Amino acid sequence: MDKERMPQELRSRVERSEKLQERIRGCLMGGAMGDALGYPVEFMQIDKIHSRYGEAGITEYEKDPVSKQALFSDDTQMSLFTANGLLYGQTVSVLKGNAEPPRYYVYLAYLDWLETQRGSEHGGSIGGISWLSDIKDLWNCRAPGATCLDALYSGERGSTENRINHSKGCGGVMRVAPVGLFLRDQDDMAVATEGAEVAALTHSHSLGFMPAAFLAHVIKNAVNGNGQVKLNDLVDRAKETIEVLFAQRKHLEVFISLIDKAVALAGNDASDEENIAAIGAGWCGDEALAISLYAALRHEGDFSSAIIAAVNHSGDSDSTGAITGNIVGAMVGYDAIEEKWKEDLEIKETILEMADDLCFGCLIDPESGYDDEEWRRKYVREGMR
Ligand SMILES: [Mg+2]
Known part of the structure; x- marks a missing residue:
């Protein structure tokens, strides 16, 4: 990026965005951190968590014995591909003036993600729309949700009007934080609508896509705040x-009544474990969002306590960790997050790079002739649709 050479309009946008860079990084990295903390206990009952990690539950990364890295799961993979699709779509629109909505390109990126689920032995460039496909460490199957896999394999593109299943799983909401980051200059209704549609690509039940609308809305306003x-x-x-x-x-x-319940519980004297159990297990979209809002409200401003609270329960710990990390990371910003979560998180440079791409947006300006080699390498693909 060469600010000196940029046309005035692009330079002002970049300079405006710089002020939010730290929060955008906090949101995307925070999600990966909460996901990585919760992933080892995703399918563990709370009693088992206590017997394995002690009374306080899991409070630090359990690193992969081979790579010595904290591994994240499908939640972060799909969030990253969401971002990739959004930015690819933006680039298409800048270069070709095309009118498809963002969800269309996110769907194409999810098809690329689906390829990566075949595992590392198949890793490599696949000629899709996503530069992330070139990152070998993303070619890993990390307990992906059956609804996402089935919906994408089906070849049918769901929407809030076109039902393709009855799923209200949390696989829709756990991946949409980038929608709030990317559309942060649009009005609330537009952001909520796109959040819902991105989730409804795979999840047709309203409790699968309404929470995604809600999360994208919260993230947009958290970052702008x-x-x-x-x-x-x-x-x-x-x-x-x-x-x-x-x-x-x-x-x-x-x-809405579950959200109200989470807000009320955040103000009581009971333990996190009791309160989260009263909300649910987080396998469904509404419960995952409500647990995450609970943890973020109860531990407002304290990233570490919030993600620890969010993952220590008998349900979908990596998704509630991821969503909580997205919210609190966007609220406090990257610099306020303790170093220990940044060290040893796998492919953190790639996540930061994607956060910065979401922050600055398309850096090619055909009108003035300004070009950015790095942006072009990532977001201008052969046979651009
Ligand atoms: Mg997961």
Whole structure:
């Protein structure tokens, strides 16, 4: 990136974005950290977690014995591919003036992610739209959700109007934080809508996509708040949007009352374990979001305590860790996150790179002739659709 050579408009955008860079990094890296903390205990009951890690539960990364790295799961993989699809779509639009909505390109990126699930022995460039396919460490099967796999294998592209299954799993919400980051300059309704549609590519039940709309909304406003907002206010604001956007949807009330319950529990004296058990296990989208909001509200401003609370329960620990990490990371910013979570997280340079790409957006400007070699290498693909 060469700011000196940039046309004025692009340079102003980049300079505006620089102020939010740390929060965007906090959101994407925070998600990977919470995911990596929770991944080893995803399928463990709380009693087993206690007997293995002690009364406080798992409080540090359990690193891979071979690579000595903390490994993240499908949640982070799919979040990264979400970002890749969004940025590819933006580049198409800049270069070709095309009008497809972001969700369309995210779907193409998910098809690339699906390829990576064949495992590392197949790793390599596949000629899709995603430069992430070139990262060998992403060619790993890390307990991907059956709904995501089935939906993508089916060849049918779901939407909030085109139901392809009945799933309300959390596989929709756990991957949409980048939508809030990427669309941070759009209005609340547009961000919530795109969050829902990105989740509905694979999850057709309203409790699968409404939480994604909610999360994208919270993330957008957390990042723009730049440390000056309270999470409680962001939750209230998201509720207002969601209640309008999904006024006609079944399960809206069920969803909102679970969010209200999480907010209320965050203010009581009971333990995190008791409170989270009262919300649910997090396998479904609404429960995963509610547990994450609970942990983020209860431990507002304290990244480490929030992700530790979010993963120590009998349910979907990596997804609740990931979503909590996204939210709290966006609230506190990358620099406020303890070093111990940054060390030994696998492919952290790639995650930071993707965060910065989300931060600055397409760095090619055909009108002025400004070009960026790195951007072109990643986001301009052969046979660009
Ligand atoms: Mg996972």
